Amino acid sequence: MNKKIIKNCDLLSFTKGKAEVLTGQDILIEGDHIQAIGTSGSLEFEPDVENIPADGLLAVPGFINTHAHVPMVLFRNLAEDVTPSVWFNDYVWPMESNLTEEDVYWGAQLGMAEMIENGVTCVADHYFYMDEIARSIEESGMRANLAWAVFGHEGEEKVDQTVEFIKRWQSKADGRITTWLGPHAPYTTSPEFLAMCAEKAAENKVGIHIHVSETVAQVKLSLEEFGITPVKLLQEAGVFEVPTILAHCVFPQEDDLDILAAAETGVAVAPRTYMKHGTGLAPIDQYWERSIPFGLATDGAASNNTMDIMEQMRLMTLYSKYKTGDPTQMTMEQVVEIAFRSSAKVMHMDGKIGELKPGLLADITLLRQDGLHATPKANALASLIYCLRATDVDTVLCNGKVLMQGRQLLTLDKERIRKEVQSRLHRLSQRVPGARIAYYPA
Ligand SMILES: [Zn+2]
Structure with missing residues (x-):
């Protein structure tokens, strides 16, 4: 079995029930999982184990992006300063009518390369031509929950095609791929359509x-x-009879919170998208109080502009303090709980990812802590939340495999991706009057 040892890192640990950063730790990896963690030099292992020196680096669980449309990086910066209805009807849905399978593949490659550079190892993606995204997950080495987005007007036949996608890719790529159904939203489907999807799920x-x-x-x-x-409406359609990821849920009403608390669900929170669209942040203090899991998400780069999950972490924290007018809200321990363990719950993968401890999957991000913006090294948690940047991510492992080391991407071809995506910009940014994949009614 393939073994690796990450030597002498600092490590974000939740083992005492609360987040703390331990210094001088070694992480022994066997195959796809963490075999042991201990004070540097204390672990026993064979001499031929692959050595990953990590002096001064901070090991955290791979960041988790609980809701994205990864290939939308193709439409980055093309729909700015507009309301949500103009964003959908006049920009994004017309431009998406230009997409081919090959475009989606290259968009997925770019989004995944960007996420790996940002320390993200796991994503819940919701898009079209999902076979291309699954293929890209297979190649990139990341972990994903993939759902093929379907609108109500596409009918049952389209849902059945996505069921075939589910069967083709479930547990593939060494178990890194999970496949779900992805009806787009209650406002683009009907209650009957959602009930049919719930039954098929x-x-x-x-x-x-x-x-x-x-x-x-x-x-x-x-x-x-x-x-x-x-x-x-989702409850009455039977959607909560199966596990769910709810993207956004920014405006639940009082009774909705009871429904969410009783469901096997998690809410994906994308602060930058909400701030940009002027919609506000979900009532995460109430989600927290009622133990409704919620996690960090970028959503698509047509609204978020980047796939930077560390920025979502920071914005969520700052916005919460600002919104409540109470700087004691959203403590550092809470923030990292949300970023890692709670985000893993949203993915329905708690106990497998979201924490660094023996037996869990080896999804690990190593960050440099020696930037001037993080000096002096006084408080590692505060540094992680408020100082470190995506560009401080040095090394990324997923499922025990190294995807990036010393900021060199090892599974994806950055230059080819850049060329392929740039060459598609002109065609993809055309907005042909009347051509639109769906209509936004709200
Ligand atoms: Zn979305």
Whole structure:
């Protein structure tokens, strides 16, 4: 069995029930998992084990991106300073009608290269032509939950095609790929369509990844049209009979919180997208109080501009303190709990990822701590949350395999990706009147 040892790192540990940074640690990896962690020099291992020197580096669990549309990096910076309805109807959905399978593949390659550079090892992705994204996950070495986004107007036949995708890719790429169903949202489907998806998800023993309650207008529209909130609508359609990832859920009503607390669900929170669209942050203090898991997400780069999950962590913290007017809110221990263990719960992978301890999968990000912006080295948690940047990520492992070392990507070809994506920009950015993949009603 392939063994590696990460030598003499600092390490973010949750083993005492609370986050702390231990210094001078070694991490022994066997195959895809962490075999042992101990004070540097204390672990026993064979002499031929691959050595990864990590003096001064901080080891954290691989960052988790709980909701993305990875190939939307193709549309980065193309829909700025607009309302959500203009964003969808006049920019993103017209431009997405230009996409080919090959475009999606190269968009996925770019998004994954960017995520690995940012220390992300696991992503929940929701997009189209998902075979291309699965292929890219296989090549990049990352871990993913993949859901093929379907609109109501595409009908049951399209859902059945995505069930075939689920079967083709479930547990593939050495177990790194999980496949779910991905009906787009309550505002782009019907209650009957969602009920049909819930049934098929249950039949195939998979979960559902879906957008819900992103804006006040969406909640209002649902109340006018159906007399219930979007979350209640999902419940009545049977969606919560299976595990779910809810993208955003920024505006749950009081009764919705009871539904969420009782469901096997997690909420993906993308602070930068909300701040940019002027919609505000989900009531994460209430999610926390009711033990409703929530995690960090970038959403797509057409709204977020980057795939930088560390920035989402920082914005979530700062926005919470600002919103409550209480700087004692959102403590550092809480922030890292959300970024790692709670994000793993949103992925329905707690006990497998989100923590560095023996028996868990070896998804590990090593960060430099010697930048001037992190000097002096006084408080490692504060440094991780408020000082370190995505460019401080030095080395990334997923499933025990090294994906980046010394900032050199080992699985993806950065120069080729840059060329392929740039050459597609002109064609993909065309907006042909009337050509649009769906209509945003809210
Ligand atoms: Zn989304």
